[in-house]
Structure formats: structure tokens, C-alpha cells
Amino acid sequence: MKLKLDLHIHTKYSHDGFMEVSEVVRRAKEAGLSGIAVTDHDTCDAVPRALRLGKKEKLLVVPGIEVKSKHGDIIGLGITSVVERGMSAKDTVSVIHELGGVAVAAHPYSLVFHPTGVRGEVKTAGFDAIEVFNSRTYFSNGMAFRAARDEGIPMVASSDAHLAGEIGNSCTVVDCRCDVGSVLDEIRAGRTEVVCGLTGLGSIMGWYWQRLGRVFR
Numbered sequence: 001m002k003l004k005l006d007l008h009i010h011t012k013y014s015h016d017g018f019m020e021v022s023e024v025v026r027r028a029k030e031a032g033l034s035g036i037a038v039t040d041h042d043t044c045d046a047v048p049r050a051l052r053l054g055k056k057e058k059l060l061v062v063p064g065i066e067v068k069s070k071h072g073d074i075i076g077l078g079i080t081s082v083v084e085r086g087m088s089a090k091d092t093v094s095v096i097h098e099l100g101g102v103a104v105a106a107h108p109y110s111l112v113f114h115p116t117g118v119r120g121e122v123k124t125a126g127f128d129a130i131e132v133f134n135s136r137t138y139f140s141n142g143m144a145f146r147a148a149r150d151e152g153i154p155m156v157a158s159s160d161a162h163l164a165g166e167i168g169n170s171c172t173v174v175d176c177r178c179d180v181g182s183v184l185d186e187i188r189a190g191r192t193e194v195v196c197g198l199t200g201l202g203s204i205m206g207w208y209w210q211r212l213g214r215v216f217r
């Protein structure tokens, strides 16, 4: 079956996230997604609740994390334990593989809202896939796409949602059984389609505003 998945979403367990897990699940259903991945910064704390709610609401939940490696942000899909931050991109990818997960280079060339991509490492660190379109990345998705195309690395597209209205702005489509293992296999094999849409600047500015509120609270 065709599955529409947003594989990069942050809950309130991220230092810069605000969404309750229940809000993420509800909004994902409203957006017509078949599944999501929760990928909080350096924590898997939202995963158990997301898995529980997903089961209840018939939404596939892929456990995940966004790891801050020495070279930039790396998403681990299909893993439920924290991967140490600060390692090289290559070592981070290796640990994700040891845990049975899929390693994705998040917004690899991003400059503006999160200048935290792995950049040149994207071609050499052994990634299973590259996020060729990130809804919050305005100027460098093309570079990510070309790197994936030129190196023959599988492609995914994701919203990187930090607020509910951003969920599903981009997604990855796979055609397989609706379970985590099958989805990960499709990504590894590069049998993905990407659906790409930008998040409006208004939402990103609103998010900065909320973060500022948190600092001064």
C-alpha cells in the first residue's frame, strides 16, 4: 500500500519544540498522513507515548531521533535509544546502523534557519538516505537533491515540523506494508517518492517568537 510519511517531526521534548505528542498525532491524521517519525533533538523521550497513541489512532509511528554530530544533524529512524551526540558523522551513522536504524542526513546544506547540516560529509559518512527537501530550508534543498542524485543515495523529504501547522508540508511516499521494518527497507532500497512543499515564513517567525517567550519566561 502507498504510505505518506513525514519522517522528521519535533515534539515538546526537543529543546526548541512545543507540540504535545497527542497534538502531533492528531495533526498528522488531519493532514492525511499514514505515518510519522518523531525525531527530537538528542532524546527519544517522546517515542513510547507516540507509539502508544499511534497504535490507538491507527497512525504508523517510526521511532527516531535527531542527533547532533560533530559535523551536523543526523536523523536515526527505527531506533529507540539515544545516540551520543558530538561524534563524527561517520561514527554516528555506524552507531545508528548497529542499533538497526536508518541514518538520514538532515537538511545537509542548510544555511539560514539551522546551519547545522553535515555538508561535505553527506557523500562519505555512509548515509542510507539524504533529506533532499526540508520544508524549513529555503535555499539549499537543490544542493541536497544533487548530492543524492549524483551519489545514488536514496531520497526522503520531510517537514522538520516544530509547530502543528507544519506537519505534512513535505512527505516521503513508499509502497509497502504498513510497518516500521518494511518502511525502513523501502528507504534503504531507495524506493521512495518525495512530495515537497515549503513551510511559510510566518510559521517559522511565529516559532522564533515562541522560543523567545521561553527564554524570557
Ligand SMILES: [Zn+2]
Residues within 6 Å of the ligand: 008, 010, 066, 106, 160
Ligand atoms: Zn529537525
